[in-house]
Amino acid sequence: MNLLLNEEQQQLRAAVRGFLAAHSRPREGYSPEVYARLNGELGLSGLIVPEEYGGAGAGYAELAVVMEETGAALLPGPFLATVFATVALTRIGDKELLTRLAEGRVVTVAEGELSGDGASVSGELAQVLGGMEAETIVVRAGAAMYAVELTGPGVSRSPLETLDLTRGQARIVLDAAPARELGPARAALGIGDRLAVVLAAEQLGVMRAALDAIVAYAKIRAAFGRLVGSFQAVKHKLAEMHCKVEQAESIVRYAAWAADEAPGELPMAAALAQAYVGRACYEVAADHLLLHGGIGFTWEHDAHLYVKRAKADEVLLGPPREHRARIAELLEL
């Protein structure tokens, strides 16, 4: 088991962090220009796409490093949606879409009650991450996976108001929308487990950034003639938040390692990642907001963006109790 970053991974982190510090503007929404540079200069869109399809063929350990940074920077737009689609398509192994993904196109993936006839798909998708920005969606209909072009006929989509202001969702109705069958939908593809790992990596970034922000503030904000970080109640709460971040990082590294190297351990690692990191991320974000005092409650301050991202992420793959139930099942309790 490897829980440490190697030198290349650390360089990747530094590069992504540097770029996002300069270019991520959470309040300004999706910027195709920024995404183009993320993909072009940093090669993020093809990171885990196999080399034969124009990608870098990297693993989940590298992807987790990137997700942690995009999470920490609250990168707005359909980045996570596209990564989710990339994960699904690498498992399915679709050359055409993987090639497009490596080129930087926006694709998403969603679950819903759909019917498909081999050439078209019908039904409703209530909440699609990045649904307005994506050009293609990957869905399961019946026993098969399909790709549907969202700019084509038979597709109507409407934007949804979201709690997380940095990341849009859409309601999509497919009415015999032309679709290309990608192959059989098999649980053995393990797509869900890998989405859980990727999301946990983002959550780790969110919680780390939230902790960093409040630690920095506690060093410059005074009350009662002292810096607030010198108050024991604040200091001890921050120490507890640090403990959560340390454990979350350990779990994320482990889950990413399992996704790359130990598929047998992946289901449990993935459920653990969502059950622990999802919860810890929200708790740290919420405490970071409260510890800011009134300023953290204002619209202009970024604290609420972190809290809302943390909550939206926590429920993204279903109510958190499902991850807990999955652990019980895997433990054969």
Place this chain on the structure above:
Amino acid sequence: MNLLLNEEQQQLRAAVRGFLAAHSRPREGYSPEVYARLNGELGLSGLIVPEEYGGAGAGYAELAVVMEETGAALLPGPFLATVFATVALTRIGDKELLTRLAEGRVVTVAEGELSGDGASVSGELAQVLGGMEAETIVVRAGAAMYAVELTGPGVSRSPLETLDLTRGQARIVLDAAPARELGPARAALGIGDRLAVVLAAEQLGVMRAALDAIVAYAKIRAAFGRLVGSFQAVKHKLAEMHCKVEQAESIVRYAAWAADEAPGELPMAAALAQAYVGRACYEVAADHLLLHGGIGFTWEHDAHLYVKRAKADEVLLGPPREHRARIAELLEL
């Protein structure tokens, strides 16, 4: 709904508190002499026994006041067992035993898989509170309630090691032990709910005494040149413990009031009392031990007696999850 103590109840509290401060010796075990005075001078044994049977005919509000004090003082011996038996017998309405209870005899009550034939009872009782000290036990066998004289034939009892050092249990085997039938066993008697209320009152006393002890210590113990109660981390933890005590007291008063005045509210109030107060009592006791530092971990210090009483009380009426399940049922969730 009345959540306050009236003047008489306050006087009762002061009298019991004063007596126990002088005479309760948790480490010395059951003292028949102390019990004789508790019953004689303070009339505790007959407190809720109807006047016609020689008791004071008081209600659960008064009994709760007493239990809080015996809990706070960690009164050793079969006091709770006898109160449990008194509760059961007032519901069943047995003149003979109630009269004996009012005279100060030690009786207990227990649950187990027993069979009875109208004149004798057989079976095993795994853990009987006060089982070695009691002269009589009240049990359910089949569809009837019985009283069995524990000093009579067909009874073998052996003492058990207990976590709570102040309160003994025994294993009792009944082999066609002569028994007197007391009447039909009906759930409508509501004995269990009343035991829950009585126990919660004791738990309130335990947690209040634990909080008082650590607050007092935090005012005289110094570290780093300051009294430890002046450290924010300690002070804030103590404040949270106080919040639990305030809420626990409110629930105990409510549940006692419901037992006296609002039988319709009693089942929920009783389940609430065990689910909230039982948990809070353990949490406060455990924190009170930890906040003492090393001294609280020594055998000679009383802190562990409170923690062990709190834990033993929490599981006395079954695993705590049963009280939670009962609430879900009563809420018709």
Place this chain on the structure above:
Amino acid sequence: MDLAEYRRAAREWLDANVAIEDPHEFMAKLYDAGYSGITWPAAWGGQGLTQAEEAAFAEVARDYTLPLQRFSIGLGMCGPTVVDRGDDEQRRRWIRPLLRGEEIWCQLFSEPGAGSDVASLQTRAVRDGEGWVVNGQKVWTTNAQYADWGLLLARTNVDAPKHKGLTMFAVNMRHPGVTVRPLRDMTGRAHFNEIFFDDVPIPDTDRIGAVDDGWSVAVTTLLHERLSISAGVGMGGSKGNPTTVEALRERLDTTDPYVRDRLVELHLRTQALHLFNQRLAQETKAGIFPGARGSAAKLLLAELTMFQADLATSLVGPEAALGDTPLAFTFSWAPAMALGGGTNEIMRGIVGDRVLGLPPEPRVDKTVPFKELKVGTQT
């Protein structure tokens, strides 16, 4: 008049007048009917009755939705401060219009650099001939957009320690030097305001209490604030709240044992606090002043509010990520109770110091001249 009769009459009056929508019209009628300022001294326009009548009216009024929100700060905090600490002329000028809803008040204590530590505020009031001139900024001000008067705590002496250089004033909120700007919070809406003072004059007759003795006046105000919070004013109640057991049981699959147990946990915490509040109310009625124990109730409410917003969104699942829903609003509003009226840390300190009598923390800010003190954000 016995209390039952008082209650009956109150209900009759409320039934007849609850339909009035205009807040000012309603408030005037409420006053004329004798239900505004029930316990306030008759000499200044109150009714001069007892806590018993006030509690009886509050109990009856709980069944109605009344348009009193914009008067709440004046009635709960500013008015009682004037009654307690103003001079007779001030009471004569301000109390009756306040009780009748003719003049609206807001409270001007908090600043961007002075939240939990209000006494470190930096807004200056400087002597100018017979009066004063104010410059500075206040924040988190409820109802400032309606207000005619503001109860203003300002620094009048920077050479004294921070608590000893403050003075309390009533400031004319209609003066052109006063700018009221809505302050958007985490919900995306503006429930509060920021206030900017630019050379705003105040006559010395609008000073409340002695010069440099404003902190003791503010303590009076804050005491009334806590009382009005613990009495349930501004608590909003649970009607329409999507994070209660009642609301969640309608929305969730309660055959799921995990969901059931989480709702039991919420029920436990809700009932524990509800009964504690009931007990405090019964004590108050019986003449036992809850004092700092009210801070425990406020702390518990703040914690419960955060807990239930978190729990509800977790149980609801992916739909909770939608915006513009009652659940999203409740979630975004949840921190307000933990931040307004003293943070959870401040409340725990009050309970520790005043209820449990624990020794004070060593203080570094009580004796230094204000101008030498570390204040606000250090850049």
Place this chain on the structure above:
Amino acid sequence: MDLAEYRRAAREWLDANVAIEDPHEFMAKLYDAGYSGITWPAAWGGQGLTQAEEAAFAEVARDYTLPLQRFSIGLGMCGPTVVDRGDDEQRRRWIRPLLRGEEIWCQLFSEPGAGSDVASLQTRAVRDGEGWVVNGQKVWTTNAQYADWGLLLARTNVDAPKHKGLTMFAVNMRHPGVTVRPLRDMTGRAHFNEIFFDDVPIPDTDRIGAVDDGWSVAVTTLLHERLSISAGVGMGGSKGNPTTVEALRERLDTTDPYVRDRLVELHLRTQALHLFNQRLAQETKAGIFPGARGSAAKLLLAELTMFQADLATSLVGPEAALGDTPLAFTFSWAPAMALGGGTNEIMRGIVGDRVLGLPPEPRVDKTVPFKELKVGTQT
């Protein structure tokens, strides 16, 4: 020798010698085989190898139960302190016998009046001709009943501030002025001792470090203590622990959804800490010194230990009220981790100060002469 070969040889040796029951005999053989003091300097009797060999041996040794308990304080704390801070003569005298198990050491820092705040200790060492005489009391001493030597921190100057008047000594535990009394703890057993010093002489050649510079020596010792805790020494492992998921699943009805979810919670917390410890171990192996982050792991272990003792007893129900069971023992022992080696409050402070770099609390005890300081319990 490559590491795989080193491991293989270690396993072979352990297989051959694990059956030796006498601790002293085992320790002597362990030393003679080259597995005691693996990284310690060869000049003083160690093996002079690297962390890699030490970690390899520890990994292999984890599969065996070895009779090393009574040597653990010497090996983990006292020995490393002598190596780091003793003079060559002391190293020559003490290290080899310690590594070979011929002399057992204990550590004498904590006192009844000085727990979290060790530096406020009151045991006095007073100059007596060429040497010193010690009077006072120590507490929470592991292995004192076996010990030949005690690493003693004592006050040598009451006029200096508390950290500046301490000196470190090695004291002969066999001297008749030393009384070792077993200390019963919450479990009813005596895992520790109290030590009383009554005019115990110490030659000046047994002083470790400079006079009044004992605190800096103690910091070295405490650093080694934390390292040895976070390395898992003395953690006891989970074998036979009745409060783990593995033990509880055998005992409980896991078809009950509530029980299932509670075991999931325990699994979550156990795995989270386990993986954090693994990551720290991998970092250490890779040459990244964990430093104060080890205190976070120790804090989490203390919290987990209390959590699982509480959870297990709650889930087990009425049977948990029985005494003299493994569950009762584990429950009663649970606070030990939260109280020994720094309380949870101390650990949170260390994480806040040293990992997060938060500003220090104002201190009232750093500059006052010790004799004027508030110490211990004030009566």
